[in-house]
Amino acid sequence: MPELPEVETVRRGLAPAMEGARVEKLEQRRPDLRFPFPERFSARLEGRTIRSLRRRAKYLLFELDDDAVLIAHLGMSGSFQVETGNGADTPGDFHHARSTLASHDHVIFHVDGPMGRARIIYNDPRRFGFMLMTRRDELDDHPTLRGLGPEPTGNTLSAEVLAERFAAKSAPLKAALLDQRIIAGLGNIYVCEALWRAGLSPRRRAATLVTAGGRPLLRLEKLVQSIRGVIADAIDAGGSSLRDHRQTDGTLGYFQHRFDVYDREGDRCRREDCGGTIRRIVQSGRSTFFCPACQR
DNA sequence: CCTTGAACCTGGGCGC
DNA sequence: TGCGCCCAGGTTCAAG
Secondary structure, three states: OOOHHHHHHHHHHHHHHHOOOEEEEEEEOOOEOOOEOOOOHHHHHOOOEEEEEEEEOOEEEEEEOOOEEEEEEOOOOOEEEEEEEOOOOOOOOEOOOOOOOOOOEEEEEEEEEOOEEEEEEEEOOOOOOEEEEEEHHHHHHOOOOOOOOOOOOOOOOOHHHHHHHHOOOOOEHHHHHHOOOOOOOOOHHHHHHHHHHHOOOOOOEOHHHHHOOOOHHHHHHHHHHHHHHHHHHHHHHHHHHHHHOOOOOOEEOOOOOOOOOOOOOOOEOOOOOOOOEOEEEEEOOEEEEEOOOOOO
């Protein structure tokens, strides 16, 4: 489920094993994911130390000690698994270790770092994920990152910013919030959830939040709070699943989470005293779940 | 510029 | 049991 909270959960899971770790070997098991891997991919990583692991929107950024940066995106089905060493100096002897690699294990980072030797396995059945490399000083201008909107977790997102970005938008709120240039990191699930919390219809035109009567900034402020809340709660949930057990099989990035509206077609609305029924509609080719009774 | 829809790819679930 | 269809967390490209 790689929307922003899942990517952040993955980042937090990878950091202890990877930050400060040296890449001893990079195993690349096919020539491409969504795009071909970078030129001399393994050569550019092997021998390097990972200075820090950051996130921007749904992208993971591995900053290397030679100022190169690996940009990774999980697409729809990408996941990482960490196999940490058990202290013994036996190659291949790892906790949570798979006896053999699975068919969609495409990249394996063999690292030596704060947690000792570890294997970090990238698995991605659909291969919508990708890995790119750039230089640190070119990161902000990189085509994949340039033009991304503000992080919902930071302090750059505000009612004023949304007002400005929604003003000329004839698109429905659902599409506007999915647009990474307006806000970065939301995906299909959390847009549905945020709109439900805010009591706003996904079909409503974005600009009407700004132009309609009343107090536009008040409505937008409520939307901003809903977005922040949904994202924060999901990160907390991911964080707790990491703390608890990671996941029985060690896979990062997936955790059980019950949503208020997503995938609840036909259920009673969970809002107090609402009594509506959750509906599923299709907007720009993707499922939207919402309550027609309390989302206006 | 803006908006929509198809494409990319595999696997799971459902109806027949 | 098997086949065909629909659906799935995202992004990008082409066409209107």
